[in-house]
Every structure is written in C-alpha cells, then in structure tokens.
Amino acid sequence: MANSVKVAVTGASGNIGYALLFRIAAGDVFGKDTPVEINLIDIEPSLQAAKGTAMELSDAAFPLVRSLNVTTDLEEGFKDVDAAFLVGSRPRTKGMERADLLEANGAIFTDQGKALNKVASRDVKVLVVGNPANTNALIAANNAPDLDPSQFTAMLRLDHNRALSQLAKKTGKHSTDFSRVVVWGNHSASQFPDLTFAESDGQPVEVDQDWYTEEFIPRVAKRGAEIIEVRGSSSAASAAAAAVDHMHDWFHGTEDWRTAGVVSDGSYGVDAGLVAGMPTVARDGKWEIVQGLELNDFQRERIAASVAELREEKEAVKDLLG
Ligand code: NAX
Numbered sequence: 001m002a003n004s005v006k007v008a009v010t011g012a013s014g015n016i017g018y019a020l021l022f023r024i025a026a027g028d029v030f031g032k033d034t035p036v037e038i039n040l041i042d043i044e045p046s047l048q049a050a051k052g053t054a055m056e057l058s059d060a061a062f063p064l065v066r067s068l069n070v071t072t073d074l075e076e077g078f079k080d081v082d083a084a085f086l087v088g089s090r091p092r093t094k095g096m097e098r099a100d101l102l103e104a105n106g107a108i109f110t111d112q113g114k115a116l117n118k119v120a121s122r123d124v125k126v127l128v129v130g131n132p133a134n135t136n137a138l139i140a141a142n143n144a145p146d147l148d149p150s151q152f153t154a155m156l157r158l159d160h161n162r163a164l165s166q167l168a169k170k171t172g173k174h175s176t177d178f179s180r181v182v183v184w185g186n187h188s189a190s191q192f193p194d195l196t197f198a199e200s201d202g203q204p205v206e207v208d209q210d211w212y213t214e215e216f217i218p219r220v221a222k223r224g225a226e227i228i229e230v231r232g233s234s235s236a237a238s239a240a241a242a243a244v245d246h247m248h249d250w251f252h253g254t255e256d257w258r259t260a261g262v263v264s265d266g267s268y269g270v271d272a273g274l275v276a277g278m279p280t281v282a283r284d285g286k287w288e289i290v291q292g293l294e295l296n297d298f299q300r301e302r303i304a305a306s307v308a309e310l311r312e313e314k315e316a317v318k319d320l321l322g
Helices: 015-025 044-059 074-078 098-119 133-142 157-171 209-221 223-231 237-252 297-316
Strands: 005-010 036-041 065-071 083-086 125-128 152-154 182-184 192-194 258-263 275-283 286-289
Touching: 005 015, 005 074, 015 036, 015 044, 015 237, 036 044, 036 074, 044 065, 065 074, 074 098, 083 098, 083 237, 098 133, 098 297, 125 133, 125 237, 133 152, 133 258, 133 275, 133 297, 152 275, 157 182, 157 192, 157 209, 157 237, 157 258, 182 297, 192 209, 192 297, 209 223, 237 258, 237 275, 258 286, 275 297
Parallel strands: 005 036, 005 083, 036 065, 083 125, 125 152
Antiparallel strands: 152 258, 182 192, 182 275, 258 275, 275 286
C-alpha cells in the first residue's frame, strides 16, 4: 500500500460533488493501492446534505477510505491536503449580471486561496471546477502567495473530452484513437476546440471544414447548454469524470496532450498570468504547456477571442487579485 493522500472537495453536497466523491473513494484518481483521507467541505445551509453524502460514502465501505470529515471550516478542510477540488460556487440566479456572479464567486475563491496558502501541503494540486472556473482559479492563485501559481488549475477537461467524443462520433473511431486535441481559452462559449494538430495513428486527422467550423466547434462549446436542455439539469457525472481525469493525469503523468486550464506563460497570444485552456502534458507532477506550435490565422483569431473574454473577466475582479 502507498502512503495515503489527503484530499478536499468543496461543494461536497452538490451534484458534481456527489458523483466525484464516490470516484475518489473508489481509487479512480490516486490509484487502486492509495488510501484516501477525504474532507468534505460545504457552506452552512448545505452542511446537512454533505453529512448525508459522507454517511453514504461510509456505507459503501470502500477499502481505500481512511477517514471522512465534513466541515464548513476552510482551514480545517484544507489542512495538509495534497489535492483540492474546488467545486462549490454560487449559482447564477435570475436577474444576476455576469459581473455580479464574478464578484460573488470571487469572494469565495479569495478565501479559499488564502486558506490553502496557510494550511495545505506545500505541493497541493488545486483544480477549480466551480464557474467561472478560469477566473476563479486566477483569484485563488493570486491569494496564495506562498504557493506556486502553477499549483492552481481550472477544469477544461470536460470540454476536451467532449471534443474527443464528438470527433469519434463523426469519424466512427474511438475517442482513444486520437491525440493532440486541445481546447483553448475560457470554459465558456468563447472556447476554441481545436483539431488542427489532431492525429490518429500518427497521421493528421482530415475533417470536413464545414463540419468543423459550423458543427463541431459550436457543439462542443455549447454542449453544457445542450445537456441542460435535454437532461433537465446540468452536466454532473461527466463533469466529475473530467475532474477525475484531470487530477489523475496530474498525479500520474501523460504522454499525449490534455487540455488543462493553466496559468499562461505568455505563449500563443495568451497573456502571461491568465488561466486558460492550453495544450499541456503532465510530467513529474506539473502541467507543462506544449511549446513551439505554429498557429494559423484561424487559430490565432479564435484564441484571441476567448483571451479577450478572459481579460474582461480579470478586469472585473481586479480588486480581488491580492
Ligand atoms: P450544485 O448546485 O449541485 O452544487 C453547488 C454546490 O456549491 C453546493 O454544494 C453548494 O452548497 C455550494 N455552494 C453554493 N453557494 C456557495 C457559496 N457561496 N460558497 C461555497 N459553496 C457554495 O452545482 P454542481 O452541479 O455541483 O456544479 C458545481 C459548479 O461546477 C458550478 O459552478 C457549475 O457551474 C460548475 N461546472 C463546471 C464545469 C467545468 O467544466 N469547469 C462543468 C460542470 C459545471 O457546470
């Protein structure tokens, strides 16, 4: 048996939390021989429901679960954690402007960044799922001066997986047959799911350009809304699966590209310091941005459009950036 991993999940009582916690407990993130100590964090009105989720986790008698702790206290919940999934966030309510949402969530991620800075493991890996995920990750990173900004990431893996799935459907192949797929930019409708570099069996993937620009890109970018329309509620298990994939790969490494929302180093026209979806590989516990790619005009334009939105979001929360 390996040493146990300490992990925190915020928004533990929510829909994504409910799906995610059972995957963590089953060993799908850290490995089937790695025990887990799980802290479930939520706000006071949701505490009871989080306790119920912990009771169910206990009832499942997972062999790897060493402890389950439910709390509303961030410093208790983040104490010494190796991994933190920041899922909880304030939903957008009727009449709420985007700027209000940014600000309301900004306050949450300011507090969480500060608490992680104070008490988490110095190697903590943080994945922000709660929306607006990119800007929330930016805020958390900026409020954790003693941690490296690269320890904070935003989830674009669901968008990445959606892109693979749509490509597989179109070509009649399996999603695992493809490599070098990336989703640039913001986890929002402005994102750019990019097949320019995609390969299958080491060969470039040839796609119909009309399908690519008229169907594939908008479909992936607006898939969240499509799920809500068809299912009647937002993506939950697929979002949890993507969070599992992201953290799993961060801990275990990857050969092929994955999309992670990472702090930009200024490559590819993405302002340094913004958190954006980029082509990355995970090595030695770090996401590395794939370097040296030649972009065409279409790619540059699409990336720039999403980066412009990220800049606006950053401007709206500039007072929270520590
Ligand atoms: P739920 O509404 O089921 O759960 C929300 C959770 O957040 C609850 O646990 C609630 O107690 C907690 N919460 C509410 N207000 C809070 C506050 N002020 N401070 C801290 N926590 C608070 O949402 P769920 O479906 O679980 O989605 C969670 C978040 O994931 C949302 O922000 C959602 O937009 C975001 N998503 C992000 C995705 C991504 O790819 N990055 C995809 C899926 C999802 O849309």
